[in-house]
Amino acid sequence: MTQASAGTGIPKWLFALALPVLALGGVAGWFWHAQRTQADPAAALSAGNRAAIEKVVHDYILEHPEILPQAMANLQKRENAKQLADIRGALETPFPGAILGNPDGQVTLVEFTDYACGYCRQSVPDVTALVREHPDLRIVVREFPILSPQSAEAARMALAAAEQGKYAAFHDAMFAAGRPGPETIEAAGKAAGLDMARARAFAASKAAAAEIERNFEFARQLGIDGTPSWIAGDAILSGAVGKDRLSEAVSGAR
Numbered sequence: 001m002t003q004a005s006a007g008t009g010i011p012k013w014l015f016a017l018a019l020p021v022l023a024l025g026g027v028a029g030w031f032w033h034a035q036r037t038q039a040d041p042a043a044a045l046s047a048g049n050r051a052a053i054e055k056v057v058h059d060y061i062l063e064h065p066e067i068l069p070q071a072m073a074n075l076q077k078r079e080n081a082k083q084l085a086d087i088r089g090a091l092e093t094p095f096p097g098a099i100l101g102n103p104d105g106q107v108t109l110v111e112f113t114d115y116a117c118g119y120c121r122q123s124v125p126d127v128t129a130l131v132r133e134h135p136d137l138r139i140v141v142r143e144f145p146i147l148s149p150q151s152a153e154a155a156r157m158a159l160a161a162a163e164q165g166k167y168a169a170f171h172d173a174m175f176a177a178g179r180p181g182p183e184t185i186e187a188a189g190k191a192a193g194l195d196m197a198r199a200r201a202f203a204a205s206k207a208a209a210a211e212i213e214r215n216f217e218f219a220r221q222l223g224i225d226g227t228p229s230w231i232a233g234d235a236i237l238s239g240a241v242g243k244d245r246l247s248e249a250v251s252g253a254r
Contacts, residue, residue, distance in 0.1 A: 097162030105138035
């Protein structure tokens with residue numbers, strides 16, 4: 001007897017023949033997209049055999065709809081991997097000093113953040129707990145100021161703090177200070193112990209502007225249009241997803 005696929009009760013050969021057929025349905029287009037670069041093993045089947053396979057797969061999906069989210073999640077991971085393939089090295093290389101957690105960590109989480117974003121502020125305790133839970137984790141922070149001119153000013157000051165080796169201190173102080181503005185940015189800089197004259201000069205530099213422009217380009221390539229957004233391995237997450245989901249993504253990346 002042909003060995004059945006684990007947990008499905010459907011023979012492996014049947015799935016191999018049936019996957020391209022799934023393109024006939026709306027939701028099944030996901031499966032076709034995942035298989036588009038492979039030869040169509042069902043092409044040589046007679047119309048009767050194709051119809052029989054289509055019915056088996058159709059009935060199985062109706063009886064087990066829980067497989068669809070898993071299949072779509074797997075497809076999304078494949079698509080993410082393709083998007084990340086050409087830029088992963090650059091994406092995971094931080095602006096000097098713009099890093100949280102263990103700078104020498106073996107596992108990398110990338111965060112796109114905006115100091116004017118309430119959900120980013122909400123995620124700060126999750127990130128703190130995540131760093132405590134994963135001592136080998138480094139978090140590469142990408143300043144992505146999309147909400148206001150003031151968040152762009154805060155982002156440039158954050159890079160100035162990184163240039164002075166005080167990024168984490170400014171990062172925490174800026175989120176604690178409230179929405180970015182001249183007074184809160186100044187207060188956060190002083191709380192982080194910055195040389196403010198030096199910081200203002202760097203914040204106005206071409207180097208700071210180029211880094212933020214670079215982060216916007218990364219976001220464009222990855223289809224990221226909101227904050228916070230996270231990349232760990234091939235997982236791309238959006239929003240204040242919580243410590244547990246971030247930890248799961250980090251473990252998956254490991």
